[in-house]
Amino acid sequence: MLSEVYYLVRSKTDGNYLIARPDTETSGYLLLFQENFDALSYLNTHAAEVANRFSVESIPSTQLGNLLKRWGFSGVGIVTDPLLPKVEFLQHS
Numbered sequence: 001m002l003s004e005v006y007y008l009v010r011s012k013t014d015g016n017y018l019i020a021r022p023d024t025e026t027s028g029y030l031l032l033f034q035e036n037f038d039a040l041s042y043l044n045t046h047a048a049e050v051a052n053r054f055s056v057e058s059i060p061s062t063q064l065g066n067l068l069k070r071w072g073f074s075g076v077g078i079v080t081d082p083l084l085p086k087v088e089f090l091q092h093s
Helices: 036-046 048-053 061-071
Strands: 005-011 029-033 054-060 075-081 086-091
Touching (some): 005 036, 005 061, 029 086, 036 048, 054 061
Antiparallel strands (some): 005 054, 075 086
16 A cells, blocks of 8 residues: 655754644644655745755654644644745644
8 A cells, every 4th residue: 555755844953844834822833845855846936044044854644643642733734835935734633
């Protein structure tokens, strides 16, 4: 069985993942990118001055549930356009 691979942005200094908080009442949504270059484009467009403080990691979709539980995220935000940015939020139960 093949699994889809997603890309995450992670801080090199403290190991935290890049998240979005559409409202202050949530613990945050883990931002996922469908391609490595999309994650890099997002960083270079929206955080060029600190982009060197982050790295891009890959994760198979089969491991996402465990990661969301371990870190306590509300769900995921799939970035469909890194330049605008356009994000689709999915809540994890």
